[in-house]
Amino acid sequence: MTVSKTSFRTRWRLLDAALDVFAAKGFEFGSIKEICQRAAANVAAVNYHYRSKELLYEAVIGYAFDECYEAEKLVLADAGAPARQRLEALLAALVVPSAGEIAGAKVLARLLAWEVVRPSGHLARLVADREPPFLGAARAVVGAYGVPAAEADLAARWLVAQGLAFRPGLLPIAPGGAIPAETLVAVLADLAEAGLAAHARRPAAAGLRAAE
Numbered sequence: 001m002t003v004s005k006t007s008f009r010t011r012w013r014l015l016d017a018a019l020d021v022f023a024a025k026g027f028e029f030g031s032i033k034e035i036c037q038r039a040a041a042n043v044a045a046v047n048y049h050y051r052s053k054e055l056l057y058e059a060v061i062g063y064a065f066d067e068c069y070e071a072e073k074l075v076l077a078d079a080g081a082p083a084r085q086r087l088e089a090l091l092a093a094l095v096v097p098s099a100g101e102i103a104g105a106k107v108l109a110r111l112l113a114w115e116v117v118r119p120s121g122h123l124a125r126l127v128a129d130r131e132p133p134f135l136g137a138a139r140a141v142v143g144a145y146g147v148p149a150a151e152a153d154l155a156a157r158w159l160v161a162q163g164l165a166f167r168p169g170l171l172p173i174a175p176g177g178a179i180p181a182e183t184l185v186a187v188l189a190d191l192a193e194a195g196l197a198a199h200a201r202r203p204a205a206a207g208l209r210a211a212e
Helices: 002-029 032-039 043-049 053-077 083-095 103-117 122-129 135-144 149-165 181-201 203-209
Strands: none
Touching: 002 032, 002 043, 002 053, 002 103, 032 043, 032 053, 053 083, 053 103, 053 122, 053 135, 083 135, 083 149, 083 181, 103 122, 135 149, 149 181
16 A cells, blocks of 8 residues: 555656646656656656556546546536637637646646657647647537537637637747736627527538538
8 A cells, every 4th residue: 555655656756747847848858867866756657647648648648638627527517508618718728827727727838839849749649639628618609609510519619719829828929917917808709609690691602511
């Protein structure tokens, strides 16, 4: 029992340290040596618990995904709210880092930034097997604006991308801190709402709908 608890603690310390190191330095520049130093573990512990740096990195992404799924549930929970309110809640979750934001969301945002400039391939492999966070909530939102089911996935991915593009520190096009968060969310919601509503009314969108 004692050995099992010790092993669990070591595994968690490695993951916790890897969250910080990979978020700060990305996969390429984050070293196993630094992770082990922070975790007070030897290098062999990584091989024992995670088998490789690559699998440890994928475990970090998976952990961040899991925590973001929990945050997504808060957006999905208010299914009876007006479409505009749900749209703003989704955009706020994507755009606005908050003091109480879960660690996984902060880590995932930083990992995404690293994957944009130094893609490792590991995130793409994980996404092939697991749905990225907030897509489910985004599908529900675009459906509330009348986007047909055949186009909901594409529209949801577009909507999530709009939010992430304006998250501070993720992409260089994000505005600085001069714009109040509530103003930024409201403007993005106006633009998204207009686009979704126009698309839902557009007969020429039948290209994808023909597959329904």
